[in-house]
Amino acid sequence: xxxxxxxxxxxxxxxxxxxxxxxxxxxxxxxxxxxxxxxxxxxxxxxxxxxxxxxxxxxxxxxxxxxxxxxxxxxxxxxxxxxxxxxxxxxxxxxxxxxxxxxxxxxxxxxxxxxxxxxxxxxxxxxxxxxxxxxxxxxxxxxxxxxxxxxxxxxxxxxxxxxxxxxxxxxxxxxxxxxxxxxxxxxxxxxxxxxxxxxxxxxxxxxxxxxxxxxxxxxxxxxxxxxxxxxxxxxxxxxxxxxxxxxxxxxxxxxxxxxxxxxxxxxxxxxxxxxxxxxxxxxxxxxxxxxxxxxxxxxxxxxxxxxxxxxxxxxxxxxxxxxxxxxxxxxxxxxxxxxxxxxxxxxxxxxxxxxxxxxxxxxxxxxxxxxxxxxxxxxxxxxxxxxxxxxxxxxxxxxxxxxxxxxxxxxxxxxxxxxxxxxxxxxxxxxxxxxxxxxxxxxxxxxxxxxxxxxxxxxxxxxxxxxxxxxxxxxxxxxxxxxxxxxxxxxxxxxxxxxxxxxxxxxxxxxxxxxxxxxxxxxxxxxxxxxxxxxxxxxxxxxxxxxxxxxxxxxxxxxxxxxxxxxxxxxxxxxxxxxxxxxxxxxxxxxxxxxxxxxxxxx
Numbered sequence: 001x002x003x004x005x006x007x008x009x010x011x012x013x014x015x016x017x018x019x020x021x022x023x024x025x026x027x028x029x030x031x032x033x034x035x036x037x038x039x040x041x042x043x044x045x046x047x048x049x050x051x052x053x054x055x056x057x058x059x060x061x062x063x064x065x066x067x068x069x070x071x072x073x074x075x076x077x078x079x080x081x082x083x084x085x086x087x088x089x090x091x092x093x094x095x096x097x098x099x100x101x102x103x104x105x106x107x108x109x110x111x112x113x114x115x116x117x118x119x120x121x122x123x124x125x126x127x128x129x130x131x132x133x134x135x136x137x138x139x140x141x142x143x144x145x146x147x148x149x150x151x152x153x154x155x156x157x158x159x160x161x162x163x164x165x166x167x168x169x170x171x172x173x174x175x176x177x178x179x180x181x182x183x184x185x186x187x188x189x190x191x192x193x194x195x196x197x198x199x200x201x202x203x204x205x206x207x208x209x210x211x212x213x214x215x216x217x218x219x220x221x222x223x224x225x226x227x228x229x230x231x232x233x234x235x236x237x238x239x240x241x242x243x244x245x246x247x248x249x250x251x252x253x254x255x256x257x258x259x260x261x262x263x264x265x266x267x268x269x270x271x272x273x274x275x276x277x278x279x280x281x282x283x284x285x286x287x288x289x290x291x292x293x294x295x296x297x298x299x300x301x302x303x304x305x306x307x308x309x310x311x312x313x314x315x316x317x318x319x320x321x322x323x324x325x326x327x328x329x330x331x332x333x334x335x336x337x338x339x340x341x342x343x344x345x346x347x348x349x350x351x352x353x354x355x356x357x358x359x360x361x362x363x364x365x366x367x368x369x370x371x372x373x374x375x376x377x378x379x380x381x382x383x384x385x386x387x388x389x390x391x392x393x394x395x396x397x398x399x400x401x402x403x404x405x406x407x408x409x410x411x412x413x414x415x416x417x418x419x420x421x422x423x424x425x426x427x428x429x430x431x432x433x434x435x436x437x438x439x440x441x442x443x444x445x446x447x448x449x450x451x452x453x454x455x456x457x458x459x460x461x462x463x464x465x466x467x468x469x470x471x472x473x474x475x476x477x478x479x480x481x482x483x484x485x486x487x488x489x490x491x492x493x494x495x496x497x498x499x500x501x502x503x504x505x506x507x508x509x510x511x512x513x514x515x516x517x518x519x520x521x522x523x524x525x526x527x528x529x530x531x532x533x534x535x536x537x538x539x540x541x542x543x544x545x546x547x548x549x550x551x552x553x554x555x556x557x558x559x560x561x562x563x564x565x566x567x568x569x570x571x572x573x574x575x576x577x578x579x580x581x582x583x584x585x586x587x588x589x590x591x592x593x594x595x596x597x598x599x600x601x602x603x
Contacts, residue, residue, distance in 0.1 A: 016593040017600075019516040026589035026602030028576035029055055029415040030492060031062045033155060035591070037146045038417050039601040041138070048423035049077070050138040053128045055415045056429050057147035057205070060445070061198060062155045063597075064183075064434045065164040066413045066492065069201070070237075070447040071431025072123045074285050074474040076272055078485040079135060080422035085272035085283035085478045085485070088427075089469075090127030092120040092265050092450070096466045097256030100456050103464070106253055111452045111464065113534040115247030116255030116437045118449035120470055122237075124429050126228055127267040133221040135423070140221050141209045151202035151444075154195035158597055162192045168435045175246035176438040179446065183434055200444030207232060234262035236442045245438050248534075255437075255447070264467070272478065275299050275351050278509040280486075283478040287335045287343045290532075291475045292350060294498040296327035298505065299356035300363075306510050311503050311521070312549075314556035320506065321526045321543055321562070322363040324499055326372060328529035333373030333380030336461030336471050349376040367561035369528070369540035381460050383530050388537035412474065412492030418578040418587055426476035426488035428497070453532045473532050477501055481582075489577035491592070495532050499525040500573035515577050515590035522548040523572035527565075539563055546572050570594045578602075 020026060025042035029035045038055035042048075052075075060069055073090035103111065111118050132143060166189050172180035182200065183190070190196050211227035212220030227233065241255030272283035275295035282298060284291030300323040301309050310316035334346050349355060359374060373380040412430035417423075431448030439446050453471055454464035462471040475497045476490035491500050500523055507518035527542030541563040545554060548569045558564050576598055579588040589600035 028600035032599040068432030073429040075427035077425040092123035119447035303360040491575035
């Protein structure tokens with residue numbers, strides 16, 4: 001018919017979107033507003049660190065059910081001046097009063113999944129400000145202007161946020177009145193696609209900017225950090241958390257965090273832990289994260305030919321799943337916040353060629369249903385192994401599984417940026433989501449609950465202790481070739497983060513997939529690992545897989561003994577990525593279509 005245009009032709013039948021290509025700058029994140037913000041900063045002359053910081057503060061406003069100012073972050077980065085991969089450790093530590101003895105005195109045998117007693121010292125805001133001062137170029141006021149504007153004028157309520165708020169409505173109304181006033185103005189749960197504002201958080205950001213009036217750029221940022229660490233923020237948090245309030249345990253407890261705990265936290269840069277897979281170096285955070293899980297799984301899979309690890313076949317899915325189970329068992333047995341010398345020794349043993357070959361030989365033709373940590377010359381820790389009910393398994397797209405008590409599993413957001421000069425960063429902010437604890441009324445945000453990932457067992461390597469980082473699930477990734485950074489990627493999803501990233505790496509590095517094609521391909525993950533989130537259950541042999549994998553593949557996996565849960569066709573992961581070719585200067589970006597939130601931007 002005259003006037004009609006033919007349907008667009010996708011150059012690849014296997015992608016929902018094109019992989020973006022350009023040479024100026026690329027951004028990708030779990031929310032389009034953060035991606036647009038980061039790209040706007042690049043367009044106005046900022047570098048990747050300016051852009052990532054601005055985008056991260058927008059994520060506080062756009063995805064408040066997935067992260068917040070009271071949370072934490074882990075980032076892997078490299079600068080144009082030095083391509084060595086570095087880890088920004090924005091994971092706060094346990095407060096001075098967070099002892100196993102205190103929790104026992106409160107009548108608790110675990111760290112609750114919601115409530116201020118589970119709060120680590122917030123590390124996200126101070127770490128972003130530190131990064132901006134050290135590697136950025138922009139003024140703090142300009143970086144925060146985006147988040148302030150969105151907080152004051154409002155952001156659209158994504159459907160997942162509306163569902164979370166509906167789930168915790170009764171909790172907020174009955175026990176957390178400050179959260180009810182902030183998120184349910186007028187006594188109603190915001191509906192999808194309406195607008196939600198947070199003027200209180202906007203005022204907090206304006207006060208941080210005002211604290212840094214006068215002096216040099218870095219001095220102004222340091223003044224804002226002081227206002228956060230030792231000024232009005234630390235004081236307000238400590239006073240509010242000290243009032244007993246309902247926790248997910250069903251009881252009322254006071255938090256133990258104090259203003260002095262805020263001052264104890266200092267962001268740090270650490271060398272990344274690395275391993276090689278199919279000729280590419282993969283850089284991750286250390287044993288205080290779950291990052292080495294990805295490295296261990298890759299070193300095991302590197303012992304198999306491509307046919308054995310093809311994620312489109314039952315054999316490949318089986319091999320990948322079994323490698324992940326072995327790596328995850330080692331996570332529970334050996335990972336935790338160790339002294340640097342001890343951590344280096346453990347990592348060296350876990351990533352040694354001999355050990356990975358031994359682990360590869362343990363992968364048989366049928367699914368293992370055992371918890372199998374390896375022998376590295378150190379007695380492994382065996383956590384309580386509580387079976388998960390089948391009904392509790394879930395697919396999820398990295399969105400939180402929220403109970404009416406506020407207990408949350410599987411949260412988080414993500415952002416990646418690369419600029420034309422070669423600066424690159426992959427960051428996973430999380431924690432401090434609106435359902436984690438009551439909102440501090442003077443500040444417009446809640447504390448996080450990262451301490452729920454610690455064990456109240458002195459023998460556990462990831463035990464609770466004052467001043468120690470809890471082992472985090474946050475695990476961004478940087479890729480290098482010939483010593484030059486070539487990609488930054490990551491995803492939300494709790495224990496699934498490294499699992500979904502593993503699929504991306506196998507598909508791109510072993511099978512030559514384009515970034516968007518690898519993200520869009522059918523995904524899966526194992527639940528045969530004790531969850532990092534309370535109630536810390538597991539499903540021996542558990543495997544959750546998108547139905548797009550096909551009936552024949554799913555049937556064969558069941559024949560191999562996997563306890564298979566079939567999830568929706570587009571239900572696994574929220575991965576995003578940016579890439580760079582050091583030789584040509586070509587940049588790429590891609591983002592996950594699942595959940596209709598993540599987008600890439602660039603030119």
